[in-house]
Each structure stands twice: as C-alpha cells, then as structure tokens.
Amino acid sequence: MNVLKMQNIQKSFGENHVLKDISLEVNKGEVVSVIGPSGGGKSTLLRCATLLETIDGGVLSYMGEDVTYLNEKGRLCYVKNLNKFRKIFGLVFQSFNLFPHYSVLKNITDAPIKVLKMNKDEAVERAMTLLKKMGLEGKEKMYPCELSGGMQQRVSIVRALAMNPEILFFDEPTSALDPELTGEVLKVIKQLADEKMTMVIVTHEMPFARAVSDRVVFMDGGVIVEQGRPEEVFGNTRTERTRKFLQNYQK
Amino acid sequence: MTLLTMIVKMSEGLGKTCAIFFLTLLFALPLGVIIALLRMNKNIIISAPIKFIVSVLRGTPLMLQLLAVTYGPYYLFDISVSRNKLIPVVIAFSINYAAYFSEIYRGGIESISTGQYEAATVLGYSKAQTFIRIILPQVIKTILPSITNEIVTLVKDTSIAFTVSYQEMFTIGKQIANSQTSFTPFIVAGVFYYVFNAIVGFVMGRIEKSMSYYKQ
Ligand SMILES: Nc1ncnc2c1ncn2[C@@H]1O[C@H](COP(=O)(O)OP(=O)(O)OP(=O)(O)O)[C@@H](O)[C@H]1O
Ligand SMILES: [Mg+2]
Numbered sequence: 194m195n196v197l198k199m200q201n202i203q204k205s206f207g208e209n210h211v212l213k214d215i216s217l218e219v220n221k222g223e224v225v226s227v228i229g230p231s232g233g234g235k236s237t238l239l240r241c242a243t244l245l246e247t248i249d250g251g252v253l254s255y256m257g258e259d260v261t262y263l264n265e266k267g268r269l270c271y272v273k274n275l276n277k278f279r280k281i282f283g284l285v286f287q288s289f290n291l292f293p294h295y296s297v298l299k300n301i302t303d304a305p306i307k308v309l310k311m312n313k314d315e316a317v318e319r320a321m322t323l324l325k326k327m328g329l330e331g332k333e334k335m336y337p338c339e340l341s342g343g344m345q346q347r348v349s350i351v352r353a354l355a356m357n358p359e360i361l362f363f364d365e366p367t368s369a370l371d372p373e374l375t376g377e378v379l380k381v382i383k384q385l386a387d388e389k390m391t392m393v394i395v396t397h398e399m400p401f402a403r404a405v406s407d408r409v410v411f412m413d414g415g416v417i418v419e420q421g422r423p424e425e426v427f428g429n430t431r432t433e434r435t436r437k438f439l440q441n442y443q444k
Numbered sequence: 445m446t447l448l449t450m451i452v453k454m455s456e457g458l459g460k461t462c463a464i465f466f467l468t469l470l471f472a473l474p475l476g477v478i479i480a481l482l483r484m485n486k487n488i489i490i491s492a493p494i495k496f497i498v499s500v501l502r503g504t505p506l507m508l509q510l511l512a513v514t515y516g517p518y519y520l521f522d523i524s525v526s527r528n529k530l531i532p533v534v535i536a537f538s539i540n541y542a543a544y545f546s547e548i549y550r551g552g553i554e555s556i557s558t559g560q561y562e563a564a565t566v567l568g569y570s571k572a573q574t575f576i577r578i579i580l581p582q583v584i585k586t587i588l589p590s591i592t593n594e595i596v597t598l599v600k601d602t603s604i605a606f607t608v609s610y611q612e613m614f615t616i617g618k619q620i621a622n623s624q625t626s627f628t629p630f631i632v633a634g635v636f637y638y639v640f641n642a643i644v645g646f647v648m649g650r651i652e653k654s655m656s657y658y659k660q
Contacts, residue, residue, distance in 0.1 A: 201579075243566055244565075244566075245562055245565065245566065276568050276570075279565075279567075279568040280568060282566075284562075284563075284566045285561060285564070286562070286563065288557075288559055290557075290559035290560060290562065290563035291563075292560065292563070292564075292578055293582065293658050293659065293660050294582055294585070294658050303577070304567040304568060304569065307569065307573060307577070308567060308568040308569060309568075336657065336658040336659075337658070338659040338660075340656055352567070356567060356568070368474065440641045
C-alpha cells in the first residue's frame with residue numbers, strides 16, 4: 194500500500210511557481226532519496242507533505258486517505274482533523290530544532306506523553322531503547338546544547354521515531370553538520386533503511402543516496418525530471434539535466 | 445523628630461509600597477502576555493487598536509495615567525473618588541506595566557525561531573501546547589534581564605502614588621519632610637528603595653541562574 198501519495202501537487206509562493214505538477218508515491222518499506230539543485234523545490238515538497246505548507250492544487254493522501262479535497266465550489270480544502278495525519282509521519286530538520294529547555298529524554302518523551310497520551314513509563318522505556326539503538330546511551334539527562342551536532346541530529350531522529358510514524362521525512366539531515374560528523378548520522382539512517390523504515394530523504398550526499406535508496410528522485414525547477422533505481426539514475430542517467438547536475442557534483 | 449521616629453513612621457508605609465509592588469506584578473505580568481498575543485494577532489482589526497493603546501500607555505507619564513484613573517470617573521461620570529486609593533493605584537500601575545511587559549514579551553516571542561514552532565506542529569502539539577510548553581519557557585529565559593529592569597523601575601515608581609496621596613512610604617516621607625522642613629526623609633526613602641532593589645536584584649539573579657542550565 195502507498196504510505197504517501199502526492200498527485201499533481203502545485204505550490205506557488207506569490208508569483209514563484211515552486212512545485213509544478215509533482216506526483217510521488219512512496220510504498221511501505223521504501224526508501225526514496227530526493228536530489229537536485231538548490232531552489233529546485235525539494236524542501237517545499239517535504240513541507241507540503243508534512244503539512245507545514247498548504248498546497249494550491251493536487252491531492253495529498255496518507256495510507257489511502259485523502260488529506261485534501263475539492264469543495265463544491267472546486268476549491269482545494271484540507272480535512273478537519275489534520276492531527277490524525279500528523280501521527281502518520283515524522284520530520285527530521287536540517288537544523289535539528291530540538292527543544293533546548295528539555296533534556297534529551299524529555300525531548301523524546303514529551304510528545305508521546307502529551308500528544309499520543311502514552312503512559313509515562315512506557316514512553317521512557319521506549320525512549321531508552323531507541324537511544325541505545327542510536328548509540329546515545331547515557332545521554333538522556335543531557336541538554337541539547339551539551340551535545341555535538343551529530344548527537345543532536347540523532348536525538349532528533351529518535352524524537353521523531355518515538356512517535357512511531359509510518360513514514361519519516363528528512364530534509365538534508367547532515368547539511369548543518371561538520372563533515373566529520375555526517376557519518377554517524379548517515380549510519381543511523383542506513384540502519385533504519387535496513388529495518389525497512391519508510392523514508393523520504395532530501396540529501397546532497399550522493400554516495401549515501403546511492404547506497405541507501407530503493408529509488409532516487411531528481412528534482413529541478415519544480416518538476417521531477419527523472420526517477421528510478423539508484424543504479425539507473427546514477428549509472429545510466431537518462432536526461433541531460435540530471436547528468437549535468439551529477440557531473441557538477443563530482444567536481 | 446528624631447531620625448528613628450522618621451524611619452519608624454515611614455516603615456509603616458512600606459506595607460502599602462509592597463502592596464502596590466506585588467499587586468502590580470501579579471496583574472501586569474499575565475496581562476502583558478495577553479496584550480502581546482493580541483498585539484501579534486494577524487487580524488489588523490485586533491492588533492492595530494492594541495498597538496495604539498500600548499503606544500499611548502508607554503508614551504504618556506504614569507503619573508498622568510494614575511490621575512486619570514483616580515479622578516477620571518469623578519469628572520466624567522460624577523462617581524465619587526474612592527477612599528481606598530489602592531484600587532486606582534493598582535489599576536493604573538498594572539495597565540501601564542502590562543503595556544511595557546507586553547512589548548518585552550513580543551520581542552521575546554519573535555526571537556524564537558520558526559523551527560521550534562514547526563518541530564512542535566509536526567509532532568502534533570496543539571497551538572496552546574506549543575505556546576505553553578515549548579515557546580513560553582524559552583521566552584521567559586530570554587526576556588528575564590529586561591523584566592528585571594522593569595521590576596527595578598517599578599520599585600522606584602511606587603513613589604508616584606504620592607500624587608494621589610496614597611499613604612505609602614514615600615508619601616509619608618514627603619509629608620514629614622514638609623512638616624519638619626527637613627531633607628532627611630528623602631535620604632531615608634532613597635535608602636529604602638536601594639535596599640528593596642538590592643533584594644529584587646538578588647531574587648532575579650537567582651531565577652536567572654536557575655534557568656542557566658541550558659542555552660538557546
Ligand atoms: N516560505 C517561502 N516563501 C517564499 N518563497 C519560498 C518559501 N520557501 C521556499 N521558497 C522559494 O521556493 C523555491 C524552492 O525552494 P526550496 O527551499 O524548496 O528549494 P530546495 O530544493 O530545498 O533548495 P536547497 O537545496 O537550497 O535546500 C525557491 O525559489 C525559494 O526561494
Ligand atoms: Mg532545501
């Protein structure tokens with residue numbers, strides 16, 4: 194089944210037509226990487242999917258259920274209960290956006306307790322298991338400012354996982370990190386991919402995209418120019434635009 | 445009159461000085477949050493009048509506002525001036541200080557990055573939960589030094605209550621000064637305010653320290 198289905202998505206910021214008829218389906222267990230030049234609309238795509246931006250046209254649905262519909266006047270509307278859909282996905286930000294006044298543990302358990310109404314002991318237990326899995330054992334009492342960027346990003350991944358999402362979105366999860374710290378974050382994402390976590394990853398790390406993805410999507414100028422298995426997109430590039438982009442990357 | 449009798453007499457007014465101080469904080473601190481949120485409302489029909497009112501409250505003397513609140517009802521509606529002056533004093537002070545606090549809150553709220561709101565929204569926090577659990581604690585930490593400044597000013601501003609003859613410490617001091625043709629009561633008042641503010645500084649310092657366990 195499709196976890197995420199985006200059909201003919203349109204999005205403009207004023208005169209700036211950023212997403213031009215984007216259609217993207219993500220199946221359960223699939224790992225999709227989104228690559229492409231700056232300003233191509235990758236972040237906007239994720240922000241539309243995670244309900245941080247509203248789409249102007251098209252249909253967005255999760256688990257076969259539509260988030261948007263056309264009313265009798267033909268205007269695009271969002272369904273009332275958006276929080277139901279917010280439980281389906283998680284988002285990992287480039288800049289982590291951990292809550293600085295909460296300890297690592299509270300960052301992870303607060304939303305499960307307050308939003309999902311999970312029992313506190315259960316939330317803590319789950320958090321501790323996830324922290325251990327992400328190599329963050331013993332860090333639960335620390336505050337985000339006391340952690341390296343790589344650890345902060347791993348905590349933010351745990352925070353998203355603690356909500357038990359069906360699908361996890363990443364917007365350039367390693368772009369704010371020093372080069373020597375990107376590896377540890379990519380490693381945990383790889384680990385999630387191996388466990389068949391459904392993920393959509395916007396990234397500029399081409400070797401990583403190639404290694405981790407089931408499908409690579411190349412976006413430029415608000416359209417999906419090319420998509421396919423990583424060995425196709427990277428090894429047997431079909432379009433000139435994609436080839437140019439990949440060539441620039443290798444330099 | 446000996447210095448000691450002066451001090452004793454003026455100390456009797458300290459309770460009223462403290463009443464103005466604490467009641468003003470009690471009402472103005474939360475009222476400021478409400479004003480700040482209304483001021484930041486996207487609907488201009490709400491935000492514009494609030495912006496104007498805040499600018500008037502900040503742009504005219506507190507003394508004038510105090511006179512208006514105390515005697516305004518008499519001149520406008522022929523309502524007799526209440527004998528207990530604490531009520532108009534606290535009303536005038538609370539509104540005035542809420543206006544100042546609201547601008548501090550607004551600056552603090554605007555300083556929180558949109559990423560904090562977005563992270564909370566994606567996790568499913570409601571608007572109210574996001575504000576109370578995620579935003580407000582960080583705002584309080586950021587604005588605490590500015591709030592301390594206002595509180596220090598408030599301690600000194602309690603003396604303005606003398607304009608409506610509310611019998612707080614400074615009003616008593618002024619009366620003694622007049623009847624004894626002495627400057628000493630003013631020096632005593634100065635020492636009182638200084639000590640009061642030293643305590644304020646100590647308490648606020650402790651609160652700031654208690655929040656220094658994290659960096660934004
Ligand atoms: N909130 C916004 N308001 C106005 N314009 C925006 C907004 N967000 C994005 N844009 C515009 O949308 C276009 C696409 O931006 P987007 O951030 O989606 O690109 P991107 O592919 O993520 O780029 P990068 O690789 O630099 O992150 C850009 O022209 C950008 O200026
Ligand atoms: Mg981007």
